[in-house]
Amino acid sequence: MIFSAALFVLAVLLIGGVMLLQAQRATVPVMRDVDVYAEQLRGLERDLAKGVLRDEEFAAMRAEIGRRMISAARASGHQPNPSAQDRGLWAFAGGSILACLLGVGLYSQIGAPSVPDSPIAERYAQSETLKVNRLAQETAEARAPAKDTATDPDYVQLVTELRAALEARPADIQGHELLAKAESRLGNFASAHQAQARVLELKGAEATADEWYAYAELLIMAADTYISREAETALREALRRDPNHKLALFRMGMYFDSIGRPDRTFGIWRKLLEAGPETAPYIPLIRRTITDLAQIAGVNYDPPAVKGPSAEDMQSAAEMSAEDRSAMIASMVTGLADRLATEGGPAPDWAQLIVAYGILGETESAREIFNEAVQVFASRPGDLEILQGAAQSAGIWP
Known part of the structure; x- marks a missing residue:
């Protein structure tokens, strides 16, 4: 970038010098063709002010018109008016140099002079390289930090018995669905995604977008929020079944950011x-x-x-009694809270509960859920960001 700027300054000096030299030798025409050139110059200035022309285009076209004007002046045989023309040319050359120097100074402050240019095509190529070199799930899990798991002995015993039961009934879809949720609650996300993979295998083409997303989420959580090749594939399977699956779209957005x-x-x-x-x-x-x-x-x-809320939402709420509204909202929040307490869930579900308590004005409940969720997802920075955003919306963080 700096080298290009230096070349531009040099070009301006050379062009300006030549134009000044020619101006000293040329005559100022009063003929109509020179008037046309003058009008063209004024038109260029108007186009520059409107943003139709870039600075470099303006400089090049003005130089060319100036050259033609000088040639026409020579042919006309009139004497020059050096004071007006010299001032204009010096103003042009000085202004161009000043603009370039200001640009270099600004770039040195907000740019990265030591970093080479990175054209869009090159950045896309780098992105493809990052995509191709994406870690496999097994490798990503091996690099993830160790996680604390639940120590409730009674619950651990129940999960152990469920595992044993499924060894005898490997085709039990509901059993594997329950095992995936139970392992997730224990923090055994690797075992959880294995159970969910078995669910997908048993259901085949009948597996839903939600089930594929659940599998992707368990893969991501097992890899400490890293989106592996297998997790990307699972997200795409979810979106193939439901292109508008919002949670899968959100995770795909995180994936694209991670590959540049x-x-x-x-x-x-x-x-x-x-x-x-x-x-x-x-x-x-x-x-x-x-x-x-x-x-x-x-x-x-x-x-x-x-x-x-929309007008329809307000109208629907207005038609309900205060008791009915409170009961409806409380029922929705209680159902979500109970599910998270018994089965656990991904960070977005915890965030949803935090936001819901904030809307209800139950800030203490929101704070309790937030603190609990922070402990559950302490080793996953990406999920912590989601939780902190929800806490901010609920008015309890920072």
């Missing part, structure tokens, strides 16, 4: 943000990062304001 394609992440997360709902567990994280992603993607983007 934040532009793809922006495209996915922008749709999720605009689709809502605002209470979705991934929305806080998207809101915190979407502006930076837009800048990296080269898009001028203003995130939508936080949406309140």
Whole structure:
């Protein structure tokens, strides 16, 4: 970049010097063809002001028109008006040099002069390399830090008995579904995704998008939030069955960011943000990062304001009694809380519960769930970000 700027300065000096030398020898025409050139120069300045021309295009075209104007002046045989023409040329040369120097100075402050240029094609090639070299699940799990597992002896005994029972009944789909959830609650995510893989194997083509997403999530959690090749495949299987599966789309956005394609992440997360709902567990994280992603993607983007309830939502709620509204919300929150307490779940589910308690104004309950979730996901930075975003939405963090 700096080398290119130096070349531009040199070119401006050479062109300006030649033009100044020619100006001293040329005559100022009063003929109509020179008037046309003058009007063309004024038109160029208008185009530059409108943004139709880039600076380098303007400089090149102005130099060419100036050359023709000088030639026309020579042919006309009139004497020069050095004061006006010299001032204009000196202003052009000086302004061009000053603009270039200011650009170099600005780049040295906010750019990375020591980093070589990285064209889009090169960055895409690097992304493909990162994709091809993505770790396999087994390797990713081996590199993940050790996790603390549940120590409730009674629950551990129940899970042990369930494992033994399934050895005798390997085709029991419901049994393997239960085992996947139980292993997940214990923190045995490797065993959990193996059980979920068995569910997918038994169901075959009938496996749903939710089941494939559950498998992907267990793979990701077992690898300490790293999205391996197998996890990517599972996410794509979920999206093949349901292209609008929001949790799978959110994770795919994280995947693209990890392989150097934040532009793809922006495209996915922008749709999720605009689709809502605002209470979705991934929305806080998207809101915190979407502006930076837009800048990296080269898009001028203003995130939508936080949406309140729609007119239909307000009308439906208005038609319910206060007791019915409270009962409905409490039932939804209680159901989610009970499921997480008995079966566990991924970080987005915990985040959803935290946000729900915040909406209800039960900040103490939200804080308790947040603290518990932080302990569960302490070794997974990506999930902690989701939880912190939910806590921020609930007004209990930082």
